Amino acid sequence: MSDKLYPNIINGEYLPAASGKTLALTNPATGDALGAIPLSSAEDIDKAVTAARAALNGKWGRMTASQRTKILFKAAELINARAKEIAELEARNMGKPMMHVMGEVKQAVEDFEYFAGAASKIEGRVPPVHPVFFGYTLKEPVGVVGAITPWNYPIMLESWKVAPALAAGCSLVLKPSEIAPCSANILVEILHDAGCPEGTVNLVHGLGESAGAALVKHRGVNKISFTGGTDTGRVIMKECANDMKRVMLELGGKSPAIVCEDANLNDAVLSSVFTIFYGAGQSCDARSRVYVHEKLYDAFVEKFVAATKTLVVGDPLDKNTHIGSLAHASRLPVMLKFVEAAKQGGGKILCGGEQLKGGLYDKGTFFAPTVIVDLPEDNLCVQEEIFGPIVVIGKFANDDEALAKANGVKYGLCATLYTESMPRAQKFIRGLHSGIVTVNTPATALPGLPFGGYKQSGVGREMAMETLDTYLETKTVLSGVTGKPINPFGLTLS
Numbered sequence: 001m002s003d004k005l006y007p008n009i010i011n012g013e014y015l016p017a018a019s020g021k022t023l024a025l026t027n028p029a030t031g032d033a034l035g036a037i038p039l040s041s042a043e044d045i046d047k048a049v050t051a052a053r054a055a056l057n058g059k060w061g062r063m064t065a066s067q068r069t070k071i072l073f074k075a076a077e078l079i080n081a082r083a084k085e086i087a088e089l090e091a092r093n094m095g096k097p098m099m100h101v102m103g104e105v106k107q108a109v110e111d112f113e114y115f116a117g118a119a120s121k122i123e124g125r126v127p128p129v130h131p132v133f134f135g136y137t138l139k140e141p142v143g144v145v146g147a148i149t150p151w152n153y154p155i156m157l158e159s160w161k162v163a164p165a166l167a168a169g170c171s172l173v174l175k176p177s178e179i180a181p182c183s184a185n186i187l188v189e190i191l192h193d194a195g196c197p198e199g200t201v202n203l204v205h206g207l208g209e210s211a212g213a214a215l216v217k218h219r220g221v222n223k224i225s226f227t228g229g230t231d232t233g234r235v236i237m238k239e240c241a242n243d244m245k246r247v248m249l250e251l252g253g254k255s256p257a258i259v260c261e262d263a264n265l266n267d268a269v270l271s272s273v274f275t276i277f278y279g280a281g282q283s284c285d286a287r288s289r290v291y292v293h294e295k296l297y298d299a300f301v302e303k304f305v306a307a308t309k310t311l312v313v314g315d316p317l318d319k320n321t322h323i324g325s326l327a328h329a330s331r332l333p334v335m336l337k338f339v340e341a342a343k344q345g346g347g348k349i350l351c352g353g354e355q356l357k358g359g360l361y362d363k364g365t366f367f368a369p370t371v372i373v374d375l376p377e378d379n380l381c382v383q384e385e386i387f388g389p390i391v392v393i394g395k396f397a398n399d400d401e402a403l404a405k406a407n408g409v410k411y412g413l414c415a416t417l418y419t420e421s422m423p424r425a426q427k428f429i430r431g432l433h434s435g436i437v438t439v440n441t442p443a444t445a446l447p448g449l450p451f452g453g454y455k456q457s458g459v460g461r462e463m464a465m466e467t468l469d470t471y472l473e474t475k476t477v478l479s480g481v482t483g484k485p486i487n488p489f490g491l492t493l494s
């Protein structure tokens, strides 16, 4: 049993929720108690937004770009120093193998380093206007940012928002997912240790429908930066329209991998197994649909299933584990619903399709990596984000058919192509309706490269200079150069 409380952090103070209510947390791989978070409400959010506004009008708002750079570099150093502690906490909190979380914590370090450097590159422009004027632009922080983050990559996705917002000079209220909230406390502690004045980054725990919704509604918030499901994103975007809050949405995906007839078969199999089963498929960029050229299809499927069967599903703290538990017991019925839809649609389940049972599996919620074939394109499993270890493999006869199938969903986050032909790759790169296209590599997210989607996968880009701009407003300044206002009406005064 653990009775540890991961408190709210508002204006540097460690606080329970105003209501005094808490929510118990459970390790999804073992069922062990992990502690609790405050169940915050509009009252706590209001306090945090007030603190964030005061920071903006106070010490934080007066800091120079160079001071912000130093704080962000220091934060990167401190995250790195506590990487093992953070990774272990996240592994216990959401069941992902610790070795994988370590890589994600390292990426959070790189995000802070990237935006530390970017803080001092914020510049306006001096466009050539008429000679009697001097016109230029100033970049100013957008203000108080509400950051709402999901459970699948906790500290990494928090960093995607916190680092650029701080680089731009904004202050924040962070509301992490109630499913994996623990490491956010370490992040905010680190930011204070790195030199962020009190109130610059505030942490409020609680449910999306109460704490999250109150943050989105709050009139003192200038921008919402959200990562999560497309349906939640839609609700948030509508709410932000009420007072024209700036909004950035990084949403779901149903990303395709396309294996062309000239691809290296073994490389494509191994990479595709990784791109769906990493993190138990709970990634917005999971390549959950694989389309294989008909000439390679049978061999690909046979090798893919064989490789899938060698994956070790187990204890997230064991370094040999490839796939941990689902992040929360509530994810299990979602998986079963999709498997049922596949069966109803005539799909063949070549492996998996069920919860794992026996031994350590009985303590948590583990789902067998699942491979489905022979599904029509309109099946729920092909069209909708599953967010679990379930892949659908289909085939195509030519490049145009592959493109049509790849583009035939409402999402457009990323797409991965396997081919040895540069001209073919170019055709796909231009034809895919997708924010990210990767060629012969599973990787999608590196600091410096914009990350975000077309269509219903979101609005805006993270991790790059394009991101920084969304945390800034542009102020146009125009002054006369003669010291005397022009008099376009040509009137005279006596």
Ligand code: NDP
Pocket: 148, 149, 150, 151, 152, 175, 176, 177, 178, 179, 206, 207, 208, 209, 211, 212, 213, 216, 227, 228, 229, 230, 232, 233, 235, 236, 250, 251, 252, 253, 283, 284, 385, 386, 387
């Ligand atoms: P949600 O979109 O519901 O949650 C993401 C974050 O938003 C959480 O912090 C959540 O809080 C918060 N939230 C929920 N409702 C509101 C609201 N009305 N106003 C403000 N904030 C809110 O994702 P789920 O965890 O429920 O997962 C559902 C699906 O979303 C998944 O199956 C997957 O398809 C997709 N998803 C996509 C992610 C991505 O990386 N693109 C990440 C996570 C999910 P809380 O959790 O505390 O309720």
